Amino acid sequence: MLTVLIDYDSGNLHSAEKAFQRMAAEVGGGEVIVTDRPDDVARADRIVLPGDGAFPACREALMARDGLFEAIREGAVERAKPFMGICVGMQMMATVGREYRDTDGFGWVAGEVVKITPSDASLKVPHMGWNNLVLEAQHPVLEGVETGDHAYFVHSYHMVVEQSSSRLAHVDYGGDVTAIVATQNMIGLQFHPEKSQEAGLRMIANFLTWKP
Amino acid sequence: MLKTRIIPCLDVADGRVVKGVNFVDLIDAGDPVESAKAYDAAGADELCFLDIHATHENRGTMFDLATRTAEQCFMPLTIGGGVRTPEDVRDLLLAGADKVSFNSAAVADPDVVARAADRFGSQCIVVAIDAKTVSPGKWEIFTHGGRRETGIDAVEFAKTVVAKGAGEILLTSMDRDGTRAGFNLPLTRAISDAVSVPVIASGGVGNLDHLVEGVTEGGASAVLAASIFHFGDYTIREAKEHMAAAGIPMRLS
Numbered sequence: 001m002l003t004v005l006i007d008y009d010s011g012n013l014h015s016a017e018k019a020f021q022r023m024a025a026e027v028g029g030g031e032v033i034v035t036d037r038p039d040d041v042a043r044a045d046r047i048v049l050p051g052d053g054a055f056p057a058c059r060e061a062l063m064a065r066d067g068l069f070e071a072i073r074e075g076a077v078e079r080a081k082p083f084m085g086i087c088v089g090m091q092m093m094a095t096v097g098r099e100y101r102d103t104d105g106f107g108w109v110a111g112e113v114v115k116i117t118p119s120d121a122s123l124k125v126p127h128m129g130w131n132n133l134v135l136e137a138q139h140p141v142l143e144g145v146e147t148g149d150h151a152y153f154v155h156s157y158h159m160v161v162e163q164s165s166s167r168l169a170h171v172d173y174g175g176d177v178t179a180i181v182a183t184q185n186m187i188g189l190q191f192h193p194e195k196s197q198e199a200g201l202r203m204i205a206n207f208l209t210w211k212p
Numbered sequence: 213m214l215k216t217r218i219i220p221c222l223d224v225a226d227g228r229v230v231k232g233v234n235f236v237d238l239i240d241a242g243d244p245v246e247s248a249k250a251y252d253a254a255g256a257d258e259l260c261f262l263d264i265h266a267t268h269e270n271r272g273t274m275f276d277l278a279t280r281t282a283e284q285c286f287m288p289l290t291i292g293g294g295v296r297t298p299e300d301v302r303d304l305l306l307a308g309a310d311k312v313s314f315n316s317a318a319v320a321d322p323d324v325v326a327r328a329a330d331r332f333g334s335q336c337i338v339v340a341i342d343a344k345t346v347s348p349g350k351w352e353i354f355t356h357g358g359r360r361e362t363g364i365d366a367v368e369f370a371k372t373v374v375a376k377g378a379g380e381i382l383l384t385s386m387d388r389d390g391t392r393a394g395f396n397l398p399l400t401r402a403i404s405d406a407v408s409v410p411v412i413a414s415g416g417v418g419n420l421d422h423l424v425e426g427v428t429e430g431g432a433s434a435v436l437a438a439s440i441f442h443f444g445d446y447t448i449r450e451a452k453e454h455m456a457a458a459g460i461p462m463r464l465s
Contacts, residue, residue: 014308015282015289053333123214124410124433126335126379130215130257130463150215150463152288154335154379172213195288195310197252 001030003208004044006072008036008062010051010088019194020048020208023201029208038071046208047075051088055097055113055157058088059104076186077108082210083186084141087155090181090188094159109181109188110162116155118174126156131171131191133179133199139168141187141206142180149199151179151191158190185212215463216427217257217434218451219290219412220441222247223264227273229442230264245280251441252285254448257463259289260313260382260436264357266294275307282308292340292382298328305336313338313382316355319362322372329377334409339378341366343399344386351399358386366399367406374407381407382436385415392418392439400430412436420446420454427460 003020007013013034020032033040041047049072051058062069076083085093094105097113105113116125130150135142153171159178161167168187169180181188187207193200223230228242248259259281263274274291281289291304292313301312318325318339329337342358343351343366351366370381383403385396395413404411410433413426417437426432440446456462 014279014306015286015310018283019286052335053331057330057333122431125408126410127214128335128380128410129217129433131213132215132463148465150465153214154288156334192288192310194286197286201286 001046002044003029003032003046003048004040005032005034005048005050006036006041006062006068006089007034008058008065008068010053010058010061013050016048016050016086016194019201020204023205024208027205027209029205036065036068038067041068041071041075044075044081046082046084047072048084048086049089049092050086051090051092053088055088055091055099056101056103059092059097062092073106080185080212082207082212084207085186085188086194087190087192090190091157091159093181093186093188097157099157108186109159109166109183111159111166111181113157113159116158116173116177120174123174126154127173127177128154131173131177133169133171135169137165137168139182139187140210140212141182141203142168143206144202145199150196151189151193151199152195153179153191155190159188213461215257215461216455217412218423218448218455219258219260219434219436220251220256220448221260221262221414221436221438222442223262223438224274224277224293225264226270227277244277245284248281248285248289251448252287255452255463256287256448257434258287259285261289261291261293263291263293271303275303278304278307278309290338290382292338297324298331301328301332301337305332311336311338311380313340315340315342318373319353319355319364319369322376325373325376325378329379334377334379337378338380338382339373340382340384341370341403342384342386345396345399349398349402351402354386358389367402370403370407374409378409380410380412382412382414383432388416389414391416394418394422395426395430395432397425397429400426400432404431410434420451423451424455424458424460427455428458
């Protein structure tokens with residue numbers, strides 16, 4: 001079993017790597033590597049796409065790597081391997097991102113990524129820190145996770161989904177902010193599971209044993 | 213609902229904690245990673261390492277610390293001290309930091325904040341502002357550990373660096389730092405009201421009511437403290453319960 005964390009020079013993969021490796025060791029999840037090589041992605045059993053920074057910059061950096069996105073798409077869409085997007089990696093699963101300018105997403109989850117606009121003007125953006133999840137649906141990756149569990153967020157934009165069935169969880173920040181989306185073999189987390197202590201590690205462990 | 217964060221800060225020199233952390237059960241109270249693990253287990257919301265005499269020669273020790281901490285603590289880590297260029301930010305992020313804090317370098321050249329934020333995203337760029345009261349209702353930036361006056365207005369500077377892309381402000385009141393007399397609340401409120409991004413209040417915490425005031429009166433999104441936790445005066449849990457009892461949303465589970 002091989003899980004790849006996609007490295008396209010977007011942020012800190014070290015802690016994600018360590019968190020996935022630790023949970024893989026606990027649940028017998030096999031090998032976890034950080035890579036930017038399409039051939040590694042092609043032979044992987046699970047694909048994780050992290051992402052920090054602005055939507056257009058992340059997409060550009062990913063697409064700039066020869067064959068990398070094609071390998072991800074083939075694995076996640078055609079071969080239906082378990083896929084997890086984290087933060088901007090999750091946002092890019094949407095149809096379109098509105099950060100700075102309109103940028104095409106992968107179109108895997110119908111929706112758009114828009115600026116967070118809390119109804120209470122005293123709430124700061126970015127939405128930074130620990131917020132408690134409100135689960136809207138059950139999912140194998142959320143096994144053992146409950147409404148009220150905290151996750152660590154750092155973001156100014158979030159995904160508004162077209163079909164409510166593709167959203168699994170939100171948090172309250174002067175209105176609903178999308179926290180988790182899913183469709184078939186894909187799940188997207190707006191927060192950082194590798195920074196979210198117990199609940200985050202549990203979701204990582206569940207993902208590593210998920211058989212969609 | 214978003215919770216107010218409590219952030220213990222460890223001053224580090226040459227890879228060792230300067231003020232030892234007075235926790236029971238620590239094998240090596242001077243090892244920042246041991247302290248970080250203890251704070252992780254205690255429910256701290258984030259951690260901050262500040263390299264207090266960062267030099268070119270000892271930068272490797274901070275990278276090593278970041279790496280070892282990230283391997284063992286699955287919580288957010290901010291590192292500051294001696295950060296001058298976007299390459300410094302990149303090196304620390306790759307080593308395992310989640311956020312990197314500029315201080316003097318941002319005062320000397322606020323555009324370094326923009327260069328770093330454009331490249332790595334605002335979410336990981338913190339600007340640490342050290343300010344002193346120069347007259348009632350007026351605060352100025354001081355650098356080099358509060359020794360060097362710059363004549364720059366703290367509120368204006370905060371607005372500038374946020375416009376350049378800072379994702380968070382770590383505000384230390386130099387007239388309160390080390391006094392245990394409480395945060396400089398008017399300063400904290402002035403900065404917090406002036407910027408759209410979260411402000412971390414720092415400098416002067418002596419008791420748990422000070423933490424409460426930083427949020428309720430100062431408008432801070434997070435509170436940073438060192439001595440009251442390191443010396444074992446209060447636990448993170450006691451601080452959280454005290455703040456929760458005062459009506460502040462805290463992460464208690």
